[in-house]
Amino acid sequence: MLAFTQGLLQPCVNNSRLLFPSRSAILSVREHCRCLLLHGIFLYQHKGEEAKTSTQDTPKELCLLLSVDDGSFDAESSLMELRRLAETAGAEVFALIEQKRESPDAATYIGSGRLEEVRELCAREEIDLLIVDGELTPTQQRNLENAVDRRVIDRTTLILDIFAKSAKTNEGKIQVELAQLQYLLPRLAGRGTALSRLGGGIGTRGPGETKLETDRRHIRRRIHTLEEALKKTEKQRYLRRSRRQKNGILTCAIVGYTNAGKSTLLNALTGAGVLTQDKLFATLDPTARALKLPDGRSVLLVDTVGFVSRLPHTLVDAFHSTLEEAAAADLLLNVCDASDPHLDRQLAVTRDVMEQLGAGQIPTITVLNKCDVCPNPFALPFSRRSVRISAQTGEGLADLLQAVADTLPDTVRTVHLLLPYHDAGLAARVRQWGLVESESYDEDGIRLTARLDRRFLSSFQPYIIGEETSR
Numbered sequence: 001m002l003a004f005t006q007g008l009l010q011p012c013v014n015n016s017r018l019l020f021p022s023r024s025a026i027l028s029v030r031e032h033c034r035c036l037l038l039h040g041i042f043l044y045q046h047k048g049e050e051a052k053t054s055t056q057d058t059p060k061e062l063c064l065l066l067s068v069d070d071g072s073f074d075a076e077s078s079l080m081e082l083r084r085l086a087e088t089a090g091a092e093v094f095a096l097i098e099q100k101r102e103s104p105d106a107a108t109y110i111g112s113g114r115l116e117e118v119r120e121l122c123a124r125e126e127i128d129l130l131i132v133d134g135e136l137t138p139t140q141q142r143n144l145e146n147a148v149d150r151r152v153i154d155r156t157t158l159i160l161d162i163f164a165k166s167a168k169t170n171e172g173k174i175q176v177e178l179a180q181l182q183y184l185l186p187r188l189a190g191r192g193t194a195l196s197r198l199g200g201g202i203g204t205r206g207p208g209e210t211k212l213e214t215d216r217r218h219i220r221r222r223i224h225t226l227e228e229a230l231k232k233t234e235k236q237r238y239l240r241r242s243r244r245q246k247n248g249i250l251t252c253a254i255v256g257y258t259n260a261g262k263s264t265l266l267n268a269l270t271g272a273g274v275l276t277q278d279k280l281f282a283t284l285d286p287t288a289r290a291l292k293l294p295d296g297r298s299v300l301l302v303d304t305v306g307f308v309s310r311l312p313h314t315l316v317d318a319f320h321s322t323l324e325e326a327a328a329a330d331l332l333l334n335v336c337d338a339s340d341p342h343l344d345r346q347l348a349v350t351r352d353v354m355e356q357l358g359a360g361q362i363p364t365i366t367v368l369n370k371c372d373v374c375p376n377p378f379a380l381p382f383s384r385r386s387v388r389i390s391a392q393t394g395e396g397l398a399d400l401l402q403a404v405a406d407t408l409p410d411t412v413r414t415v416h417l418l419l420p421y422h423d424a425g426l427a428a429r430v431r432q433w434g435l436v437e438s439e440s441y442d443e444d445g446i447r448l449t450a451r452l453d454r455r456f457l458s459s460f461q462p463y464i465i466g467e468e469t470s471r
Contacts, residue, residue: 060092064122067097067133068104075133077342078309082133082155085308089162094125108147109140119148131158135312138187156183156312163315171233178226179315185219241328249455250299250408252291253326255354256335257346258306261369263287265335265391266303269401286325293405294398295412296435296451302329307353309345316356327359331408333400338368338380338388363407367400411454416466420445426460 065082069075075098083093099114108115109132121127129151130144136154144152153161160183163176244251254262266272270289291301304326305319316323326332332354336346347366354360365385372390374380380388387403389396414437419426427446430436434452441447452460 060090061128062094062126063091063129063131064094064118064127065096065131065133066110066118067099068110069098069100070103073310074342074345077345079133081309082131082158085155085158085162086131089158089165091129091131094127095121104134104140106137107139108143109134109136115144115147122148122150129153131155141187155310159308159312159315171230174226174229174233175319178223178230179312179317179319181219181223181226182317183312185216185223237325241325244300250297250331250411251302251325251329252299252331252333252404252408253302253304253329254333254335255304255326256306256333256350256367257337258308260306260335260337260346261391262303262306262335265333265367265369265389266301268391268394268397270301272303288325291401293408294402294435295405296433297405297408297412297453298433299330299404299408302326307349309349311349311353316353320357323353323357326354327357327362329359329362331404332359332362332364333367333404334364335367335369337370339370339374343368343380365400365403365407371395412451413454413457414449414451414468415457415460415464416468417448417450417460417463418445418465419448419463423463426463429459 063086065079065086067075067079067082079096079098083096086093097114097118099110101111105111110118118130122130127150130148130153132144132152132154134154135156136144136152141152141154160176160180164180167173167176254266256262263272266287266289270291272287272289286302286304288300288302290298292298302325304323334347334350336343336350340346351360354362363385365387366383368374368380368386368388369391371380371388372393372395385403385407387396387400389400391397412434417430424446427439427448430448430450430452433456434450436448436450438449439446457464
């Protein structure tokens, strides 16, 4: 029997559970027929209302999320994250199923008994899609699809699909297509006529809409073409980065978990106007803007792609050139959602990815964002290199800018200038490139005391009459 405890239906069986998001109740999978009978009217009304209120041309795919908890990761939080990923991709999540096992079944990912229950549930509720919270082998995917007679995709395919939707620039599209094809290539065996997925839907966007899949040779040829195109963009990016370093331009990269508020922070600091949405991977292509610090220096602030737990290696490899912008930065801003109960995991995921890129030694400021919606912001983990902010309201941004100025390498010099009146126009450049501390006018010209970056001193060398030690 199902027992009520604290308003939730508790499962009779400990090794498996079925979660209906609309009811927020955890139910035994072995009792699912009875539970569907109890809640069937509500569930079917929910589906009907979605169909009536939807304004999209194509209806949302009804999907079932499936996870195996083998103890190697936090299965519950990962499954909830998968639900957000599915909703971002445009799916309607019907239920989440989690099963405890020592390891996923080598043939079908879940056990035969649970597989039969999933098959019946898919047939009864007209489920369109199964999404597995893990990386399926080609055999597991093929066997699951044959058993449930539904399309089956895994976590990696879902993330790649979201990236395909979000990529706007030519470089981003190349990187996504390359990652998709590299992931598809070893999974071609045995797919036969099902290889070309032209029917549309989640997991089919990108290169799956073309005839590239007809055989391995065509895909390998396409991968080679994409790699060559990516090498050209990587070379251009390298030349731009080398030019910045030669000119002494300091770079500050915003990194962090997806939907932590990185783009909102970039907009708040620079007015970049980047798209911000409460979705995972809402922005994919990197954006760079100039940022003026309190000490007068200007730095380049770069917003990079967000991270997620168990980020597919194919994405890390394909987006290596983009992520190198962060790896080559002088300072990292690790932005995290302070209101998220899994804050520590967000920070750890970002640290792990940056270490993979060889950027583990770059000075980092931990930016605890969304403190305005955090129940107790003063209980958050805090260190000398942490700043509490709200990019939405602007709270703490002045402290963040000061922390950036204090942490970046010292390249500023305080100089005394005497500008003759016939070169008075140079005063505007001093104000543009640095911070003017004092200004006076006498018979000899304009006397300025200003803080200027070293790379600009050569432009004013004839007019420098004194210099102070740096801060």
